[in-house]
Amino acid sequence: MEKKFISFVIYLHNDAQRAESFFRTVMPVIDSYFEQYELICVNDASTDETVERIRECARTLDRKNVVNLIHMGFYQGMESSMNAGRDISIGDFVFEFDDLTVDYDPSILTKAFETLLTGYDIVSVSGNRHKKITSKIFYSLYNRTSRGNGKIGSETFRILSRRAINRVKSMGQYIPYRKAVYANCGLKSTTITYELTGNKSRRTDDSSMRTSLALDSFIYFTSFLEKLSLTISVVFLAFSLFMGIYIITDYFNVRKPVEGWMSTMGFLSLGFFGVFALLTIVLKYLSVLLNLVFRQQRYLVSDVEKIS
Secondary structure: OEOOOEEEEEEEOOOHHHHHHHHHHHHHHHHHHEOOEEEEEEEOOOOOOHHHHHHHHHOOOOOOOEEEEEEEOOOOHHHHHHHHHHHHOOOOEEEEEOOOOOOOOOOHHHHHHHHHOOOOOEEEEEEOOOOOHHHHHHHHHHHHHEOOOOOOOOOOEEEEEHHHHHHHHHHOOOOOOHHHHHHOOOOOEEEEEEOOOOOOOOOOOOHHHHHHHHHHHHHHHEOHHHHHHHHHHHHHHHHHHHHHHHHHHHHOOOOOOOOOHHHHHHHHHHHHHHHHHHHHHHHHHHHHHHHHHOOOOOOOEEEEEEOO
């Protein structure tokens, strides 16, 4: 059995059914492979029987292993909740489960761990599932405009070394989007893919929170808005030059256009160019200010319950 201490951070939000299936399917593999571990279950304001199910499942585990149940002060979403769980973990290696749907062979946990030991600090596990068109667009735009070299995609769970966690913490106390920060922390990472087993549906997160997270990610980690603003500025600059040439040629033309039309169009094109050029500069300065905001922690925990 593996003797290194392992932390398993698990996100919970109205996951009563999934939690029971997760423990029944995955825990036998964990028990048979890892000698010492802790479970950190982060309850993000669940309103169903999730907490009761976790307590029942915890009573069936080996008493030498620790099970902590973190209660968030209110619903704060996956990213903030998982930050809270990761911050109290003490393992040499940390598994992060964002979703308890088990559509994979549980032995892939040991495969991910063994892959990490070959020289990686971050190993992600992803299923060959059909991606929504919105997810495809988001990942495509993100990867094309990312400020770092790391690419991101859909993931089922991941494992990190303690060095990776320390590196990420040194980058900023507030981690707005863990996947993006891990991809751009400068450490060696890889992804393991698997074929889906069964036809199980995954949790559907709050659409407004997903949209907010996507917008925040574009602002924090990519130059998408800067490039968009710069592109529009270039378009208006080209239009301004065209209007300037058109005004000069019409000045010497016998047939005169409607009075005031050329000057109005020239003024508008130059004005819009100036607005978007200024917006590009403002966005650049905002990216510097965001680096300062990046260092502020943003989650509230009401209680940490030690079940075993």
